[in-house]
Structure formats: C-alpha cells, structure tokens
Amino acid sequence: MAWFGRFVQLANVKNSARPTNPNHFLTSLSHFSSTAGPAPAAAVRSRQPNLAPTRPDEKPRVVVLGSGWAACRLMKGLDTKAYDVVCVSPRNHMVFTPLLASTCVGTLEFRSVAEPIARIQPAISTAPGSYFFLANCTGVDPDDHSVQCETVTDGISSLEPWKFKITYDKLVVALGAEASTFGIHGVNENAIFLREVHHAQEIRRKLLLNLMLSDVPGISEEEKRRLLHCVVVGGGPTGVEFSGELSDFIMKDVHQRYAHVKDFIHVTLIEVFPIARVLDYNAFHLFPKLISQSLLQANEILSSFDDRLRRYATKQLTKSGVRLVQGVVKDVKSQKIILNDGTEVPYGLLVWSTGVGPSPFVRSLQLPKSPGGRIGVDEWLRVPSVRDIFAIGDCSGFLESTGKPVLPALAQVAERQGKYLAELLNSVAKAGGGRANSIKEIALGDPFVYRHLGSMATVGRYKALVDLRQSKEAKGLSLAGFTSWFIWRSAYLTRVVSWRNRFYVAINWFTTFVFGRDISRI
C-alpha cells in the first residue's frame, strides 16, 4: 500500500502549499486522508480464501465445477449450513438455454435469460468459506482430493492467468458438453454455435451487419443474396426454434425496418445425420464413411417428436419461408458450405447446432467413461474407482455396468440430477459423511431414476409442439398449434429462475408484441 500513502501525501502537500486559496478539494482531501482513507493493513481483516484441506472446526467443502443447469440446481439445493460451496466456472451466470434462441433476434433480451450464480446461491458471495471463482478447471487429482484452476482473463493482455489449487471434501463435476462438429473442417472458424449468451450476441450482431451491408450501393445481387442467406445446420429443437424465430423476425421486423432488402433474405435449415448424436463420438471418427452412407435414411427434423408433430413442424416452417433440406456437410469455408456431392451453398450467417459431445477436458480426465466418452457414473451419480467425486449433467453418463442407457443431453436431465445430488449430499452430511473419505459407511438411499416429463419446441408464428409423453410409444398428451405455443410460453415463464428475469421475460414478450424487436446493433 506504499503507493497509496504516497498518493495521499502528495495530495496534502499540494493543498498545504496554497493555504490562502482554499477550495472544495481541501475538504475532500482532508477527509480522504483521514476517515475515508485506507485503513491500516492490519485492520483490514484478511478474507483471503483458505482452500487447504478443511479443518475439523470448518464445514466440509463441496467444490462444483460448472455453472449450467446441473451445477446451479445442485448449488441451489445444497444445505449451506452443512457445507461450504465453492463454484469454479468461466462464466458467473447460468443461461436459461431454452429461451436463448429468442435472444438472437431481439424477441428477448440477453440479460433476461442470464441468471447470476450469486442470486441462485447467495452463500457463494457472502458466506466466509464459500466462493465463486471465474476460472477454468485444468486438472483433477483424486488422490490429493484437489483440483487445479486457472483464472479467466478474457483476452486482457495485461493480466496473467493466475493458477491456484482447491482442496475438496466432495467434488461435483458438472462441466457440460460442447457443440459437436464431427471433425468437419472449418466449422469452429466460420459457424456460430448457439449455447452461450455470447453466441447469441454474435449471431445478432452479424445478422444486423449483413442486413445493412446488403443495402450498400453497388453490391451485386448475388452477394446481396449470399449476405442474407441464413443457414442453420441441425434439425434438433435448437435449430428448429432458431429457424422459427428468424422467420418471425424476417416476416415482421425485416419487412418493416429493412424494406429495401426484404426480398433477398432467406433461411435454410439443413438437417444432418441425427444418427451421429446418439453414437459414440469416437465411433464417428473411426467409421465416418459407414455413417455418412446411412445418413440419408435417417434425415428428419425434431426426431424426438412423433410423426404427426414433425409433419406439423415441417408444414409450419415451410409456410414461414424456411427451406428444409438434407445434406452431408463436407467442408465449411468462410462464405460457403460444401456438401458431400460438391454442391456449394453460399451463406452470410451460419448457425451450427448438431448436438453436443464431451469436451476435450472431460475426455482427458483419468476417470471411468460411459459409452460416448462421458464421465461414467453409477446409479447414485458417483464416479466409481475414486472417492468423493460425482458427475452430473451433459458431461456424465451411466456406466455400461449399470445396465442403464446414457441419458440425453437435456436441461431437464441435468436439473433433475442436480436436485437429486443436492438431496443426497445433504443427507450424507446429516449422517456425518460430509468430510473427505468418510462416505463409505453411509447408506445413500434410492438411486437416481430419470422420468421424462415431455418435450416442447416452438416453430414460430405463435405455434409450438408439446409432447407430454414419456416416449414416442407411450400414451399421453401430444399437441401442436397455438395452444401448445401458449403452454410453451407459460411453462418456460414459470421455469425461469428468478422473479427479476421472469418479470423481464414477460416485459420483453410484451414490448416485442407492441413495438417489435429491437434492431440497434450494439
């Protein structure tokens, strides 16, 4: 704090040098150097996080890696009287992913779908032993019961990433998954995924940029058409919902606010090999030919819904001007996609949404793996062969030995696992097993069982699909149309985490209806 003392001194000298000319600063500076000045170093209680192994007089520490559905639901449910919670993630918020597609075109605002973790579990910012660290986990040491982390500095060159170690009593890995590119060249460089708020921001900025660039004098009609060709690869719920939102945006807002170029903008949805989504990621790399030959048989959008609903979605989307095509993408260049048969598809905006797979970090972990390369867990979501490590959400899957299938990478699976594990850990703590290496004698209760509550997807123009059956074969409610859309909106509105965001989502929907979508490119 030497610099600070000197700074104060300097300010005082300057003031005392002209005592005959008192000005407002005199007050402020004397105040500054006495009461408001920095307290002596000793008086500032050191709140340096102590992340060595917990002592008997401390609460046991649960370290949570990640801040998605699974991690956040877990943290919300954890009993902070029984545990200290430490969360490590490169983002300080949870994204309400089902509504992310709506933010790309301004139907919803970005902040309406982002929930700060400190609001989901206030302990991480207030309790003495609980923390949130904006960092990536770089290594797990099960024997030492510790994780290695490195701070996220976000491209600020003046900041060196800071490395630190956290010891855990319980470790929950909830690192999620990352977008699958199936090793296709150029996807990472040229396509935009749709998994984080910054992806949605990038899509919105690029879409608005292209709309404006295409209106510039002297640009050829072909280039104009390319700039305004929005291609979505992947016919799952995200790709379909985004296509629907995009066509709504075009029909209402582009026609009104970009009338000069409205006839040039088009949306194409390319459905590619849904089969690869359920296959082992590695299998695709080993047998790409085999798989690509069998693809055309399996092509269809929204494969998790039944035939009737799929037909309805197809009809609605084509009615809205979305072109549905099938193809196998071979290569992605900066302005065009090249299909397997050599066809070139120029584009101005390319959104890639062909499912997810485990991240390189998850694959690199020396832990048991499930089919598909996820972290393998038993029926209680424990990682066997190591102690006190659990895995939930998209990064985890049942081990083959459990005889259960790997669950799909869905928000509702992750959320349910987070809730289950919070209850399990709370009961473990009550039984005195919170501390590291103390769990083995404790009964864990019922294993985790997943019951599918149903699927929903909007297709634009106030229409949606709702399928409340446990599987395609089961009996139950499945419907499509405006009523479904109303159910879709109501259901998600009640699922939004906080009252603040619930309020903003409703307000956003209202203003989109009344004033149209916002087109400022900020």
Next chain:
Amino acid sequence: MAWFGRFVQLANVKNSARPTNPNHFLTSLSHFSSTAGPAPAAAVRSRQPNLAPTRPDEKPRVVVLGSGWAACRLMKGLDTKAYDVVCVSPRNHMVFTPLLASTCVGTLEFRSVAEPIARIQPAISTAPGSYFFLANCTGVDPDDHSVQCETVTDGISSLEPWKFKITYDKLVVALGAEASTFGIHGVNENAIFLREVHHAQEIRRKLLLNLMLSDVPGISEEEKRRLLHCVVVGGGPTGVEFSGELSDFIMKDVHQRYAHVKDFIHVTLIEVFPIARVLDYNAFHLFPKLISQSLLQANEILSSFDDRLRRYATKQLTKSGVRLVQGVVKDVKSQKIILNDGTEVPYGLLVWSTGVGPSPFVRSLQLPKSPGGRIGVDEWLRVPSVRDIFAIGDCSGFLESTGKPVLPALAQVAERQGKYLAELLNSVAKAGGGRANSIKEIALGDPFVYRHLGSMATVGRYKALVDLRQSKEAKGLSLAGFTSWFIWRSAYLTRVVSWRNRFYVAINWFTTFVFGRDISRI
C-alpha cells in the same frame, strides 16, 4: 443465382431417388422448389440504391453524416415528402448519452439508451430513395457534390470493406467529436472512454471481471487493491455521474453480492486541467508546459456549475467514498497512471472523460475552421466557401468572423441545431431551393441562436444538481438534493426518444430499486 438453382435441383434429385420412401421432406422440398423457391432474377425488382446526382423527377437528396443528437434530431425533423434522406454512420442507433453512465453498473440496460435510427426516421428503411448505410465517410468533394464512403465490417476478416460514392443535393456534417487525450501516452491503449454503448459494455465487463479476479486464492492484498481501484479522470458531468453511479453500485450491490472483497474497492476521481477543454486543441500541443503550470489554479469538478452546487457535489461524493484528487497525468501504463511529479497510481479500471475535441477526419477536411479546429459555420450553420454543406453538433463551431463564441459540446446544443437546420432545409425545399446549387437566391430566415436551458448532473445516492440559469451570473432556479434528483430523472425520462425506451428506462429503474443491479457478466 446459379448455386441456388443447383441446390434446389440437388434436393429434388435426392427426393426423387427414393420415391418409395416419402417423408416429410418431400413436401417441404417440392414446396421449396416451386412456390417458396427464389423468384426468377427478373421478377425480383432491383432495389439497388441509385446514388448518382438526383434527376428532376426525383426528390433532392440530403446526405447526413453521423447518428448522434444533431444528426438524429435533424433527420426526425426533415420533411421526407420534400427530401430523400441518406444517413451514413458506423452505428445504426443513437445513444442517449446523458444516461450512458448508468448503464456501466447495470442501473439501466444498454438497449434502454440506444435508439435505432430506423425508428427515429422510418423513411431511411422504407422510402425508395432514402437509406441508412453502416459506413464511415472517408472524403468530401464539395465541387463534385459527393462523399466517399467505406462500409464498416467490424473486424470480420472475410469481408472486404466496400467503397462507394454518394452524390448530395445538401450535405449535413454531424460527425460529432472524439474523446480528448491531450496527446498523453497510453490513454488510447489503456483507458476506456465513455461515449458509446460499447464503452459502457467494456467498463461493465472489466469491473465485474476485476471483482471476481480479486477474490481468487493467493492473490496479494496489494494486487487485490489495485484490481479494485477504479480511477476516473475528468471532473465534468460524465466523470462525476459515473463516479456517483459507481459508488452507488459499491455501496449496495458490491456489499451484497461481492461481500468478500467489499473493503478493497475504491473510487478515485482525478480532475485535470479543465482549461484545456476550452483551448484550441493545437495550442495545447504547442505550449504544453505553459498550460500545465497554470492547471492547479483551475482545478475543480463540475466547473460549469456555481460554487454552492459544486460544494454540494464534492460533499456528496466524498460522503459516498469517492476520493477527489487533482493532478496532471503524464503517462498511462497498463496497470498504473504516472502523474507529473512521479507519483504512481495503480488502477484496475481507468475511465477517461476529459472532454472532447475534433476527430482526425474532421481536422483533415479542407473546409473553413472555427477556433478549436471544428468545422466553421456561419449563423445559419452553413459552411462558407462551399455550396450546400452544413455542419451541426460537436464537430462544428461558429467562425471567428461571426463574432459568436464556439458553443460547448453539449447534447442540447446539438439537438437544437438539428431542429433548427431541419426547419431551415424544409423551408428551403418549399421555396424551391432543395436541389444542389439552387439555394443562393432564397432567404434563410432567422439565424441560429442558442439559449442555454440549464444543466443537470447526478452525484449518486438519489441526489443531483439542477441549474436552470442561462449562465452562472444570471438569475433563476438552481438547486441540489433529492428534489433535483427527481427533476433529473423526470426530465430525462421525458427526453428519451421512443416510448419503448421510455418504458424500459422506467422498468430498469424500478427493477434496480427492487432487485438490485444485474451482475451477470455477459
């Protein structure tokens, strides 16, 4: 459109290759290749902007450079039955600058202070001869009555900037000003200005990053204090309002959501040489020593307000923990400021707000100049010696020959000039002088006269200053405190351009009051 035809063909071939296996795509694809397919090239009416000199059967064209207060008020007021309007600007929205400081800490959302130009003047996106171009002006040719432009591609490497020319009947230069750095080394690289939405976004991201980084285990107390030292350079309304907002954020939200580090965060406001703001930019470069010696006499915040209000502001800010100091900045490094006497001031966030000066492009224009290097105008805001060119807002100033002082760079000056010029151009068009080179015989009416309506500034904690006098010496209302704050909020709420944003500003204020500020770092 060759690629498109081929694409359609391909899709059809694929479908016809398996006629025994009809699926939903068959419908969609036949639809795609017939009705919803691209219309033949001839049928798509070419809407390519024609920006050659206007023909007698066209409306005369007003080209507006810029999208700030002056440009937007002008475009709003222009009679689009008499003129085609073409706006050239690197951003497609206007920023409601008086509320920008509030967005840095989340009191308001970014979009609540950004107004799309297409909503201010809908003609630019719908009328056949009116356009908005996302571009920078790179040259003005008064003899040819044309401007050269280059599209903004925003760092997207696959897009080459596109150059084009626009011919004007009337040209309005409203390019604004840029932040003054007085040639101090390192300011552009390390400090953040506060003039655009992306500046506010950068400040918010950096502030939240620093709050989180400072909580990481093992970081030294000195580094923690540096990361959380927010330095504001410049004691004008922007610097003061930002400091006030920042201290509000610290007192409420940091104490609640970043409780671990709340004792380490501090705000320092450094006031530097207000004298340089009214001096010729060039003079400062010629006589830097002379000026820096005289600086300490003139140091005080909010120099445009009277003593009583300034004293009040000083008291309020220091009460909120803002340190007010004076100094001459010599050099800015990535983590510290160096003052003239060698004192080093470490910082984590540096916001620079020491007034504005003409941009290099404005200085490079071969047009008459006012004192201070702005574009020189006569009493009717015309640029003499060239025909049909007008200049308004911060980029313009009265010529010395008019005997009038250069007006301050304020939103209310720019707005008034925009309004005045819109009326002048409308009446010129009515009198048949809209066309290039046809204005000279027409009486222009009353010259532009600026009457200052007063100044306002918030200082945080529901307090503000309001001075409704024309000058410090004049009689009239001047008050400080909660009532002023209420006047400040009400006044700005009514000034916000659209009902949509007025609604959102009110909602943002409401949710900030109820739920606190948003701290998601997106």
